[in-house]
Amino acid sequence: MEKQELICCLVLVFPAVCLQSPTDCSEVQKLFHLNEIGPIKTVPETPRTGSDLQVCDSLSLTCCTKNMEVRYQTAAQKNVQNLLQMTSSSLKTLIxxxxxxxxxxxxxxxxxxxxxxxxxxxxxxxxxxxxxxxxxxxxxxxxxxxxxxxxxxxxxxxxxxxxxxxxxxxxxxxxxxxxxxxxxxxxxxxxxxxxxxxxxxxxxxxxxxxxxxxxxxxxxxxxxxxxxxxxxxxxxxxCSAQCTQALLKMLYCPHCQGxxxxxxxxxxxxxxxxxxxxxxxxxxxxxxxxxxxxxxxxxxxxxxxxxxxxxxxxxxxxxxxxxxxxxxxxxxxxxxxxxxxxxxxxxxxxxxxxxEGSSAGAPRQAARKTFSSQRKEFVTSLRHxxxxxxxxxxxxxxxxxxxxxxxxxxxxxxxxxxxxxxxxxxxxxxxxxxxxxxxxxxxxxxxxxxxxxxxxxxxxxxxxxxxxxxxxxxxxxxxxxxxxxxxxxxxxxxxxxxxxxxxxxxxQVAEPQTPDKVNDRRRSSTQMKTVGADLESASGHETRVGLLTLTLLFIIAHLCG
Structure with missing residues (x-):
């Protein structure tokens, strides 16, 4: 009865699954090669003592060598870097x-x-x-x-x-x-x-x-x-040396035990x-x-x-x-x-x-999206x-x-x-x-x-x-x-x-003036004078808004005419 109680106590204190030495290293060899960590010959065919290991040391037999430990360490850092890039790829693509x-x-x-x-x-x-x-x-x-x-x-x-x-x-x-x-x-x-x-x-x-x-x-x-x-x-x-060793221990030391x-x-x-x-x-x-x-x-x-x-x-x-x-x-x-x-x-x-109209060729077709609409969509996505x-x-x-x-x-x-x-x-x-x-x-x-x-x-x-x-x-x-x-x-x-x-x-913010003499008397010149006359009665923010509105109206009339 006392022996059974002792066993129960040990199970409660040490709830680990029984870790046994690996019987062979074939699966470790396979993954070592498939994951391009190194050549198969680097991995021993049968478990060995791991007294020379620095991070993945174990009291039981192991499928790892010191050379494998170095390669696993490099692979662990590369794996995490790839995960970081994959995780941030959507954000990077968005921006x-x-x-x-x-x-x-x-x-x-x-x-x-x-x-x-x-x-x-x-x-x-x-x-x-x-x-x-x-x-x-x-x-x-x-x-x-x-x-x-x-x-x-x-x-x-x-x-x-x-x-x-x-x-x-x-x-x-x-x-x-x-x-x-x-x-x-x-x-x-x-x-x-x-x-x-x-x-x-x-x-x-x-x-x-x-x-x-x-x-x-x-x-x-x-x-x-x-x-x-x-x-x-x-x-x-x-990664720091301490981080790299921790990544090795977390990701690849289990492989050493099969x-x-x-x-x-x-x-x-x-x-x-x-x-x-x-x-x-x-x-x-x-x-x-x-x-x-x-x-x-x-x-x-x-x-x-x-x-x-x-x-x-x-x-x-x-x-x-x-x-x-x-x-x-x-x-x-x-x-x-x-x-x-x-x-x-x-x-x-x-x-x-x-x-008229010969200065820069035909205007290009307007972009499908304006700067305003594009940035609003972007900000909405970035917020996530x-x-x-x-x-x-x-x-x-x-x-x-x-x-x-x-x-x-x-x-x-x-x-x-x-x-x-x-x-x-x-x-x-x-x-x-x-x-x-x-x-x-x-x-x-x-x-x-x-x-x-x-x-x-x-x-x-x-x-x-x-x-x-x-x-x-x-x-x-x-x-x-x-x-x-x-x-x-x-x-x-x-x-x-x-x-x-x-x-x-x-x-000084100068008011638009009507030209004293303009050689050409065509309609477009008259329209520009009208713009200048209208602006003389405006000031501050209203001047800018009125100017832009009249400019747009002029452009439309000029292109359509």
């Missing part, structure tokens, strides 16, 4: 696919807007030669690249456009009687555009408006590219994976904030900051700049004569009259991944690695009915009491990723822009630093640096 869609939509939108504004410009100023089309095309190319993250500053592109436009305006609008000017005179006029300031404050106004209205779109796209970088980094996690079908207990798996992914799961807080910030930034991309409206608004400062130069034509002519001398006329050249990093370890165990409830499982030493050790929480701090993995501290690479997420969250929320006055990290310089304000003065204060004409004066 990268939408980034590609956004870029394509913006490229198409930029091309279409270039065509519309080119037609608008040419129908208003038909004496301007075709060179103006190339200038507009280059300007819109640069604006498109700015939205997609190019380091080229907006001021550089805008001022280069007006530099090239001035000789054309001077020769064909201010002095239409000239049959042509030499290349020397044209270069002189172009080089003195900024000191002469023929276009008033409108070049600076255009640069400011483009940067201000399209910067949120630029930040939005760059934030998504950072999200892809985060996923790529966590997908290629570099238990090739055994899976780790759920609690055991959670301890190992939470320990190995502790630094990755530290991303959780900033990732949740990232998803929320993307959602809020998306909701702010409307009205003047919607790419469609921001691009359509580009034409107003250009038209006003040309009107300003025409209105001050006599003064500009005197200044040009003083600086560049009288124009050398070239014989036999005539002014090329640009015909808000807790992705919080439950990453748990997801790997539940879906792939661990044994089902109620089944016998591997606890790291034996096959048992259940795991009896404490299961720790996620995160670095909780791993101090992890019984399976020693976690020494945060991973430096993950720490850098967290810092990047913090910064991009600040950009999405507008905090970094408000703190510095400009996007220091994402827009690394405009290319013309002397045009930027210094000290505590910014664009909203109405001041700027000196030395480049319009940039040295307080920016």
């Amino acid at each position: 990268s696919g939408n980034v590609a869609e956004f870029q394509e939509i913006l490229k198409n939108l930029t091309r279409q807007t270039e065509y519309y504004i080119n037609s608008l410009f040419n129908s208003t100023y038909q004496n301007i030669p075709p060179e103006a089309n190339g200038l507009l095309r280059e300007l819109f190319t640069d604006i498109g690249l700015f939205m997609l993250g190019s380091e080229l500053g907006v001021e550089v592109s805008v001022y280069r456009f007006f530099d090239g436009l001035f000789p054309l305006v001077y020769n064909h609008l201010i002095n239409p009687g000239l049959t042509g000017i030499s290349s020397v005179n044209a270069e002189c006029i172009r080089s003195y555009r900024r000191p002469l300031n023929p276009f008033g404050s409108f070049p600076k106004q255009l640069a400011d408006e483009v940067r201000r209205s399209l910067l949120p779109t630029r930040v939005f796209l760059q934030a998504l590219n950072l999200a892809i970088e985060v996923i790529n980094t966590t997908d290629h996690l570099q 238990l090739t079908q055994s899976k780790p207990c759920m609690g055991y798996c959670l301890n190992v994976m939470r320990g190995c992914l502790a630094s990755v799961e530290e991303i959780d807080g900033q990732w949740r904030e990232f998803v929320r910030s993307v959602e809020e930034a998306s909701s702010r991309l409307h009205g003047a900051q919607e790419p469609e409206q921001a691009l359509l608004a580009v034409h107003l400062p250009i038209i006003n700049a040309v009107m300003h130069a025409q209105r001050n034509g006599p003064k500009l002519s005197a200044q040009v004569h003083k600086v560049c001398g009288h124009a050398d006329r070239t014989a036999g050249e005539s002014v090329s009259i640009q015909q 991944y808000r807790t992705f990093y919080a439950v990453l370890a748990d997801r790997l165990c539940v879906s792939e690695l661990a044994s089902s409830d109620g089944m016998s499982c591997w606890n790291g030493a034996d096959v048992v009915k259940s795991y009896t050790l404490r299961v720790v929480d996620s995160g670095i701090k909780a791993q101090a009491v992890n019984p399976e993995v020693i976690v020494k501290g945060p991973d430096p690479v993950m720490h850098q990723i967290i810092d990047k997420l913090k910064h991009v969250n600040q950009l999405l929320q507008g905090k970094a822009i408000l703190a510095s006055g400009m996007l220091d990290v994402i827009e690394k310089g405009s290319g013309e630093p002397d045009l930027l304000s210094s000290g505590d003065c910014d664009d909203e204060d109405g001041c700027g640096a000196s030395g480049h004409g319009e940039a040295g004066k307080p920016m």
